[in-house]
Amino acid sequence: MNLTQSKIFRGDRVIWIVLLLLSLLSLLIVYSSTGALAYRQASGNTMHFLVRQIFFLGAGLGLMLVMVNFLSVKIYSILANLLVYLSIGLLLISAAMQFAGMASGSGRTLDIGFISFQPAELAKISLIMFSAKVLGKKQQSKEELKKAFLIVISHTVVICGLIFLSNFSTAALLFATILTMLFVGRVPLKYLAIVIGVGVGIVVATYFLADQFPSAPTRMHTVKGRIDRFINGDPNAEKGITQADYAKLAIYEGGILGKGPGNSDVSNYMAAAYNDFIFAIIVEEYGLIAGVGVMFLYLIFFFRAVVIVRRATRTFPAFLVTGLTMLLVFQAMINIGVSTGVLPVTGQPLPWVSLGGTSLLFTSVAFGCILSVSYQNQVNREIQKPPVQVALPDEDYEINK
Structure with a gap:
């Protein structure tokens, strides 16, 4: 980037390059x-x-660009509490509409007239901001860490519980991200072990109780069905090819070099080729080499985020970047894992690549926060640089000469 571009595209240049490459890939695929x-x-x-x-x-x-150039990182800390409670309110409204039969589709989208969006997308970012704020303020003692754990986990249970009603995979993704933040925030492992044990217990209970209570929420039966299909195979495959089978077929046909841009045949038969299984179409058209390249781009982003965290001089920005980075990387790995058959089928898009609307804007907020912290690190380093020592003339040398 030249001087003019660097004044606009502030923050980590490598991340900007990764985003531009993912944008180009997104448009093509x-x-x-x-x-x-x-x-x-x-x-x-x-x-x-x-x-x-x-x-x-x-x-x-x-x-x-607006976030990096005009918004201070402090603003995210100031807004964290407001956003997290706004998210809870929107999730409650969405849940109420779903139970009242007023929600369309799966109940994940909230239509407020001039715009429709998924409250879970706002909840993911706001909960990470809130958790980063709490963890950043309570690092002085074990008692403070215990308080931070209780505050963060209580809000996490409420938000993830509400998201679970319509989207199990997003709830699990956000829950895993918050646990990672708590681990990085030096919360004692015994607390995390208890939470993980309770989480596993809930999933196991959901699996075994779904058949015992036919009138249980639909989401419980959905979770059980996905686990069964992953372990025992999809019974629908005996009647015809499933979406997961099409994804594997696309990867197989792509081979090493792919079939070429626009030459995908499998995408014509997949309901979510442009979203949940977009990685499989990338491999079909551009080959396994391109698939590895996509994973490499997300790994580059991850390692650059690690650098940003290490250079952060404040705790809130460090935890904020940690949470948002893990959220995006986890989501990318889930999408790739589903496309390749390693993970059960879920509804997680490939960040910044899959077809999206308002979800892309929420993803851009996550990247914008990370780039803002990166730029703030650069400013702090410039401020902390020692003044340049100007060499003065050697008067004795001039006189002796």
């Missing part, structure tokens, strides 16, 4: 994987979803 969707929802206009993706990626990049 979304255009080729939404052909069938365009005929179903856009009267055959194959450019419709490409233009939509360009708009949201552009809006997301613009939002990141």
Whole structure:
């Protein structure tokens, strides 16, 4: 980047490059994987979803630039409490609408007229901000760490519990992220072990009680069904090829070098080729080499985030970057794991690559926070640099000469 660009794209340059490369990949793969969707929802206009993706990626990049150039990292700490309770309120409204039969689809999306979004997306970022704020303030003693643990875990249980009603995978993803933050925040392992044990117990209880109570919430039966399909195989595969089978077929047909841009056949038969299984389409068109390259980009992002955390001079920014980075990396690994058949089928998109709307904007907020901390680190280093020592003339030398 030249001098003018560096004044605009502030923060870690490597992360900016990773984002631009993922943006280019997103446009290429979304255009080729939404052909069938365009005929179903856009009267055959194959450019419709490409233009939509360009708009949201552009809006997301613009939002990141605003955050890095005009917003202080302190603002995120100030807003953390407000956002976390706003998220709880929105999740409660969404849950109430779902139980009242007023929610559309799976009940994950809240339509407020001029915009529709998933409250879980806001909840993920706000809970991480809130947890970073609490952990940052309570690091002086074991008693403070215990208080921090109780505050964070109580809010986590409420938010993840509400998200669980409509989206188990997102609830589990956020729960794992918060546990990672607590571990990095030096919370005693015995507390984390108790929480993990309770979490595993809830999943086991959900699995075995789902059949005992047919009138139990639909999400319990969904969780049990996904576990059964992952362990015993999908019974629908005996009747026809499932989405997971199509994903494996796409990876197999892609081979090492792929079939070429826009030459995917499998995407025409997959309901979520542009979202949950987009990694499989990437491998089908661009080969295993490209698939490894995508994973490498997320690993580069992870290691650059580690550098940002190590350079942070305050605890809140360090915990904030830790949480948001783990959230994005975990989500990417889940999407890749589902596409390759390593993990049970879930509904997690590939960050900054999958087709998205407001979800892309929330992802851009996460990246924007990380870049803001990176830029703040750069400013702090400039302030802490010792003054330049100017060499003065050697008067004795001039006289002797």
